Amino acid sequence: MNIVVIGAGLAGLTAAWELSKSGHKCTVLEARDRVGGRTWSEQLGNGEVTERGGEYVFPSEHPIRKLAAEVGVPIMSHNVRYARRTVNDHVISFAELGATTERVRDTLARMLADGETQVSLEQAFAEALGDGYRLDPVYRRTTTSAAADPSRVNAEAVLLHESSSAGGYIEDGGRFVGGNQALSLELARRLGDQIRLEHPITGIEQSASGVQVHLSDGSRISADAAVVSVPLPILRELELGFSLPEEQQRALDHRFMGVAAKLGVPLSRVDSDPALQNAEHTWWSWRSLSIDGENRVNALSSFAGGPFAFEALGIARGPEGWVRELQGMRPQLEIDGDVLLTDWSVDPWTRGAYSAPALDWAAEDADVFTRAAGRVAIAGEHTGLAQSLSGAVASGYRAAAALDQVLSA
Numbered sequence: 001m002n003i004v005v006i007g008a009g010l011a012g013l014t015a016a017w018e019l020s021k022s023g024h025k026c027t028v029l030e031a032r033d034r035v036g037g038r039t040w041s042e043q044l045g046n047g048e049v050t051e052r053g054g055e056y057v058f059p060s061e062h063p064i065r066k067l068a069a070e071v072g073v074p075i076m077s078h079n080v081r082y083a084r085r086t087v088n089d090h091v092i093s094f095a096e097l098g099a100t101t102e103r104v105r106d107t108l109a110r111m112l113a114d115g116e117t118q119v120s121l122e123q124a125f126a127e128a129l130g131d132g133y134r135l136d137p138v139y140r141r142t143t144t145s146a147a148a149d150p151s152r153v154n155a156e157a158v159l160l161h162e163s164s165s166a167g168g169y170i171e172d173g174g175r176f177v178g179g180n181q182a183l184s185l186e187l188a189r190r191l192g193d194q195i196r197l198e199h200p201i202t203g204i205e206q207s208a209s210g211v212q213v214h215l216s217d218g219s220r221i222s223a224d225a226a227v228v229s230v231p232l233p234i235l236r237e238l239e240l241g242f243s244l245p246e247e248q249q250r251a252l253d254h255r256f257m258g259v260a261a262k263l264g265v266p267l268s269r270v271d272s273d274p275a276l277q278n279a280e281h282t283w284w285s286w287r288s289l290s291i292d293g294e295n296r297v298n299a300l301s302s303f304a305g306g307p308f309a310f311e312a313l314g315i316a317r318g319p320e321g322w323v324r325e326l327q328g329m330r331p332q333l334e335i336d337g338d339v340l341l342t343d344w345s346v347d348p349w350t351r352g353a354y355s356a357p358a359l360d361w362a363a364e365d366a367d368v369f370t371r372a373a374g375r376v377a378i379a380g381e382h383t384g385l386a387q388s389l390s391g392a393v394a395s396g397y398r399a400a401a402a403l404d405q406v407l408s409a
Contacts (some may be wrong), residue, residue, distance in 0.1 A: 001407050004029060004213050009037020010054075010389060011379040012229035013187040014067060015403075019227075020191065022404055027221065029213070031200035031230075036270040039348060039389060041179025042264070045337035048299040049179045050264030052342040054389040055301065056082065056173040057180075061390035063256045063397060064183070068176065071190065071384040073216055074182045074196035075174040079289035079296075082173045084187065085277035087137040097169070104128040105372025108155050118359035119318075121150035137277065140307055144282035147305030148356040157357035161366075161385040180389065186266060195247030200349075203239030204228065208374050214239070225372075225407060231239050233257050235353040244373050251365035255382050257352030261315050263302040263322050264340040270300065271332045278329060282309040285326060298336070302326060305353070308376045315343055355382040369395070372402040 001024045005016045008030035016026040034040075038053040057064055057075055068075055084092050092100075107128035111119050125139045133139055144149045146158060176182045189196055202227060203214040211226045228235065232255060243249070263285075270287065274296065277284040283304035287296045304313055304320065314321030319341040327333050344353040357365075369383040377399035381391040384398070 001025070001104065002027070003225050003227065004206070004211065004221055004223040005227045005229065006213070007037065007229035007380075008032075008035040008184070008188065008195055008197070009229060009380075010039060010064075010184055010392040011186055011381070011396040011399070012227060013191070014038075014393045015227045015229060015377070015379055015400045016191055016194065017187050018397060018400035019403065020194070022400070026191070026194050027223070028195040029201055029215070029221075030197050033197050035195065035197070036181040036184035037346070037392075038354070039180045039184050040342070041181040042340065043316070044264055044266040044299055044340060046266040046298055048266060048297050050262075050299055050301060050340060051175075051180050051260055052264070052340070053344070055175065055303070057175060057389060059170040059172050059174070060168070061386070061388065063394040064390035067393050068183055071183070071186045073186050074177045076177050076291065077289055078173045078175055078286070079274065080286045081171060081275040082174060083138075083141055083169055084171065085137060085141055085275040085284055086273050087140060087277045087352075088135070088279045092137050094171075095280065097138065100129070100136065101169075104138070106158055108159055112156065114294075119155045120359060121146060121153045121155045122259055124155035124159065125150075135279065140277055140279070140282065141284075144277065144284060144303070144305045144309075146356055147260040147353050148256070149307060151375070152256070152356070154357040154359050154361040156363070157361045157385070174237040175288065179263065201238070203241065204376065205241030211375050220344040225375040225377075225403050227377045227403065229380055229396065229399065231257070231350045231352070231380065232355050232382040234349060235378070235380070242374060242376070244378070245368070246366070247368040248373060248378065251368045252382065254358050254361045254365055255355040256358050258305065258354055258356045259307060259310060259345040260303060260305045260353030261310065263304075263319060263326070263333055263345065265300040265302065265323075265326065265333075266339070267298055267300060267334060268336040269332060269334040271330055273330075276329060278325070280305045281312045283313065283322075285330070290291045300326070300330075300333070310345070315341070354387040356387070370398055370402060371397075372406050375403075375406060377402040
């Protein structure tokens with residue numbers, strides 16, 4: 001069967017790879033001039049590789065680890081205290097982390113059992129920890145990763161299903177050797193000329209026997225089925241000549257796009273703290289382990305999540321404000337070359353970082369994309385619980401299985 005895959009990020013490439021292995025002929029259409037989507041690795045002036053997009057592969061994230069092992073892309077440790085960042089010169093212990101996490105989750109469970117609905121992250125932490133909850137390192141880390149206003153984010157979706165702690169937190173987040181884009185590049189190498197870069201689409205139609213994809217240049221491509229794996233804001237703008245199943249449309253309506261930015265900083269000198277969280281705002285910086293397993297890379301990575309951090313750092317005006325704040329937080333920092341700022345909120349093909357569950361999110365939203373919408377399967381981090389690299393991969397597996405089921409019927 002001929003299948004069109006829209007998007008060459010991790011979700012689309014995973015789907016195309018799985019469908020190709022099943023004997024289908026795939027054509028992958030990508031709007032950008034590169035593959036990888038929100039995985040994007042780039043070399044700084046001093047030779048160190050920095051991630052402009054997705055960063056962490058957690059130990060319990062089996063979908064992406066399975067795929068990486070299959071195609072031979074190695075994973076190494078960041079060796080960074082992801083969930084135990086230094087805040088106000090203090091690093092919480094594993095016991096403190098576990099106790100606080102359990103307290104917040106238990107409080108949330110009680111609130112839900114008492115009949116409260118649409119409980120936000122902000123409400124759950126405030127109720128569990130009381131006055132001063134915003135100074136708590138677990139609150140600060142969680143809301144940084146949410147990349148959205150915590151008063152708009154559903155607490156149940158985040159606290160009970162977040163990638164870093166699903167199955168229990170293990171402090172050994174990983175990264176791909178050579179950069180996180182390496183997995184996308186290897187999949188693209190194996191798929192070869194099935195990938196067409198700089199081919200944005202405007203819409204898709206389907207009938208009982210096939211699909212027709214409309215490209216922005218006015219041309220059309222016909223196929224037996226399709227996978228649509230574009231970011232949520234782009235999906236909402238596509239002209240769909242059909243209606244999604246009610247439960248799928250409702251699940252998409254229950255999500256909104258968060259905002260995040262990354263800052264790659266080449267350095268010649270810095271303090272020894274590998275993971276430092278800003279105490280007042282939702283941003284942090286870290287220094288990953290080098291490939292030699294002994295030293296750390298000569299670069300800092302920084303992540304800012306949510307509108308309040310954007311405003312505090314002046315990200316819309318460029319990297320200067322963020323650099324000043326970073327040097328204030330790390331006085332020993334000596335920058336060696338140009339910094340690299342990536343603001344995902346202004347990227348034309350994402351218009352945000354990754355999706356967040358809105359207050360009206362419902363648990364049943366999690367499973368509605370296991371089947372196709374006719375001959376079209378929807379993929380991407382916004383179709384599942386994990387807004388992560390592995391979440392994208394899992395959605396690609398899910399979309400491929402959904403189409404296989406349709407095409408074999």
